[in-house]
Amino acid sequence: xxxxxxxxxxxxxxxxxxxxxxxxxxxxxxxxxxxxxxxxxxxxxxxxxxxxxxxxxxxxxxxxxxxxxxxxxxxxxxxxxxxxxxxxxxxxxxxxxxxxxxxxxxxxxxxxxxxxxxxxxxxxxxxxxxxxxxxxxxxxxxxxxxxxxxxxxxxxxxxxxxxxxxxxxxxxxxxxxxxxxxxxxxxxxxxxxxxxxxxxxxxxxxxxxxxxxxxxxxxxxxxxxxxxxxxxxxxxxxxxxxxxxxxxxxxxxxxxxxxxxxxxxxxxxxxxxxxxxxxxxxxxxxxxxxxxxx
Numbered sequence: 001x002x003x004x005x006x007x008x009x010x011x012x013x014x015x016x017x018x019x020x021x022x023x024x025x026x027x028x029x030x031x032x033x034x035x036x037x038x039x040x041x042x043x044x045x046x047x048x049x050x051x052x053x054x055x056x057x058x059x060x061x062x063x064x065x066x067x068x069x070x071x072x073x074x075x076x077x078x079x080x081x082x083x084x085x086x087x088x089x090x091x092x093x094x095x096x097x098x099x100x101x102x103x104x105x106x107x108x109x110x111x112x113x114x115x116x117x118x119x120x121x122x123x124x125x126x127x128x129x130x131x132x133x134x135x136x137x138x139x140x141x142x143x144x145x146x147x148x149x150x151x152x153x154x155x156x157x158x159x160x161x162x163x164x165x166x167x168x169x170x171x172x173x174x175x176x177x178x179x180x181x182x183x184x185x186x187x188x189x190x191x192x193x194x195x196x197x198x199x200x201x202x203x204x205x206x207x208x209x210x211x212x213x214x215x216x217x218x219x220x221x222x223x224x225x226x227x228x229x230x231x232x233x234x235x236x237x238x239x240x241x242x243x244x245x246x247x248x249x250x251x252x253x254x255x256x257x258x259x260x261x262x263x264x265x266x267x268x269x270x271x272x273x274x275x276x277x278x279x280x281x282x283x284x285x286x287x288x289x290x291x292x293x294x
Contacts, residue, residue, distance in 0.1 A: 067096050075104035087113065091120035095159055103166040115178045122160040122179065122186040157186065161193035195273055195284060197223060197266035201231055203273075207282035208238040214272045217243070221250045222265040225257050 070078060070093060078097070082090050090109070094102045094117065106114055160179075164172040176194070180187030200208060212220070212235060224232050224247075236244040276282045 087116040
């Protein structure tokens, strides 16, 4: 343009006409898109019908919305939605559910599928975008959504440990045993992350002392009601002599306690142990039991 010294009037007029034509066409073109289609359909068919039509032809949802929609369903509804899917797809969905809902869903699976799904969850490190897209496209057919976003990874050894801890003991033990047979590395890693009240014996003496400082003595009194003598002695040895005497007296005075109350008290202590481990204040050592028992 800097090279032009004089522009012929006819050229200038032609350029202006062309520019006007382009601008006119672009202004008309803005009357399109999802918003324009929505308004037009609402005028012709009404709000509800317009949304229904666009829901079948336009990408109005996202991966996040689809997962949230599934998570809001009851366990039986989720099971009906995914029961014919591949184990990897089922594992993917379960890994995003609240642990109580995931536990209920796991129980609905056949034993073979349950073992396969638990192993898949345990081996999840990151979820490939291609897999996320595939899962979303599959489930969107039933939920009337389409995908246009990605979703983060969930799962892994910790997720499996939490899931198995939420199951009844017999089911949990059976699933873990099969997992250790099929995939020893993941099975061993899951076992180390799992923790029951009896596993307090796995803690080093110093770590056990750290745990008892956080425990309410009332909860501890109830929790020890049905425990084995070795664990009782280990805990009594981890607190002061005076505190141990007081605890013994309270245990002797404690009357019959319902099993669910004992389990509730033990769960509180287990949660304290997990929190301290997550904060790096203690270490759950799989081999520590031998040293504590000596």
